[in-house]
Amino acid sequence: MSSEQRFEEITLEVKSIFKGKIIDVDVETVQLPDGGKAKREIVRHPGAVCVLARIGERVLVVEQYRKALGRNLVEIPAGKLERGEDPLAAAERELQEETGYTAGRMEKLSSFYSAPGFCDELLHLYLAEDLTAGEAHLDEDEFLDCAAITLDEAKALIENGKIADAKTILAVQAWELLVLRESAKRA
Amino acid sequence: MSSEQRFEEITLEVKSIFKGKIIDVDVETVQLPDGGKAKREIVRHPGAVCVLARIGERVLVVEQYRKALGRNLVEIPAGKLERGEDPLAAAERELQEETGYTAGRMEKLSSFYSAPGFCDELLHLYLAEDLTAGEAHLDEDEFLDCAAITLDEAKALIENGKIADAKTILAVQAWELLVLRESAKRA
Numbered sequence: 001m002s003s004e005q006r007f008e009e010i011t012l013e014v015k016s017i018f019k020g021k022i023i024d025v026d027v028e029t030v031q032l033p034d035g036g037k038a039k040r041e042i043v044r045h046p047g048a049v050c051v052l053a054r055i056g057e058r059v060l061v062v063e064q065y066r067k068a069l070g071r072n073l074v075e076i077p078a079g080k081l082e083r084g085e086d087p088l089a090a091a092e093r094e095l096q097e098e099t100g101y102t103a104g105r106m107e108k109l110s111s112f113y114s115a116p117g118f119c120d121e122l123l124h125l126y127l128a129e130d131l132t133a134g135e136a137h138l139d140e141d142e143f144l145d146c147a148a149i150t151l152d153e154a155k156a157l158i159e160n161g162k163i164a165d166a167k168t169i170l171a172v173q174a175w176e177l178l179v180l181r182e183s184a185k186r187a
Numbered sequence: 188m189s190s191e192q193r194f195e196e197i198t199l200e201v202k203s204i205f206k207g208k209i210i211d212v213d214v215e216t217v218q219l220p221d222g223g224k225a226k227r228e229i230v231r232h233p234g235a236v237c238v239l240a241r242i243g244e245r246v247l248v249v250e251q252y253r254k255a256l257g258r259n260l261v262e263i264p265a266g267k268l269e270r271g272e273d274p275l276a277a278a279e280r281e282l283q284e285e286t287g288y289t290a291g292r293m294e295k296l297s298s299f300y301s302a303p304g305f306c307d308e309l310l311h312l313y314l315a316e317d318l319t320a321g322e323a324h325l326d327e328d329e330f331l332d333c334a335a336i337t338l339d340e341a342k343a344l345i346e347n348g349k350i351a352d353a354k355t356i357l358a359v360q361a362w363e364l365l366v367l368r369e370s371a372k373r374a
Binding site for chain 1: 193194195196198204205207208209210212214215217219220221223225226227228229230232235250251252253254255256259260262265267297298299300301302303304305306307308310327328330331345351352353354356357360361363364367
């Protein structure tokens with residue numbers, strides 16, 4: 001479509017608003033393509049991983065309280081990257097910490113920005129298969145339940161709003177497309 | 188799975204860090220389920236809409252520069268809710284502003300949180316059909332190109348990373364599942 005440069009916004013000034021444990025916040029003054037100026041509020045995030053972990057016809061999900069929403073959500077296992085951490089290693093670590101399972105095979109399905117309008121968080125989605133059960137090791141401020149659910153159960157949880165985050169809905173759809181491709185191959 | 192209350196975190200203190208044009212940032216001190224304390228960094232956002240706008244075998248996408256990422260992305264039309272605005276009205280407004288098109292039919296496909304670990308942004312995804320072309324009206328700090336692409340083109344753009352945000356990948360998958368259901372119905 002466009003040349004990469006045509007819409008570029010040149011940074012004129014960066015004002016650091018907040019440096020937190022998980023996010024930093026900057027306000028940048030930018031020069032627009034037409035020469036005008038605008039402010040951009042930007043949340044910096046280290047990036048994260050999430051895992052679609054298949055056990056036969058089920059996948060692992062965790063239910064946890066999300067303070068930003070004031071409610072519980074059912075999500076696929078996920079967590080943020082530690083400094084300098086390889087996404088694949090982070091996916092293996094988060095799966096093990098939150099569910100106890102280790103995966104014989106891990107394959108990256110996609111990487112995507114969660115909220116590109118104001119945040120640089122990049123999420124890496126992995127497919128984990130050939131799972132072996134073990135013991136979970138939660139962070140000290142982490143409390144959650146783990147379960148293995150079928151595709152129909154996942155769709156019902158989306159329908160009733162217990163699953164309600166982009167990465168999990170995206171992963172459930174990827175799972176459905178995978179199942180359809182696998183059954184087309186068998187037919 | 189869990190009872191809704193079991194993992195609740197009680198707010199002990201809210202510290203307002205930033206009140207911006209698009210986001211606010213708070214740090215909350217919370218009491219954990221085991222009685223311990225933790226800090227939660229929370230980005231408050233008014234919510235947003237995005238539109239999967241079908242014209243025959245194509246959908247509308249826009250390419251724009253995302254300052255948070257320092258690069259262009261190809262995305263479905265989207266934008267944040269204005270204060271008190273109904274999501275359906277916002278979807279109609281954003282589609283018209285960014286692409287010029289108005290929709291004879293709009294149907295909500297799903298609502299999802301973009302980054303529930305630290306942000307309360309809720310995105311509403313609409314399917315728009317029966318489209319009529321018109322003139323786009325961009326915001327004064329908004330610069331973008333609009334195009335209509337096929338499902339195969341959308342998948343290629345995901346593959347090469349030009350489409351790389353959760354809402355657009357989620358919408359393209361929803362589109363693929365819709366097309367598969369429609370062709371199964373015809374068969």
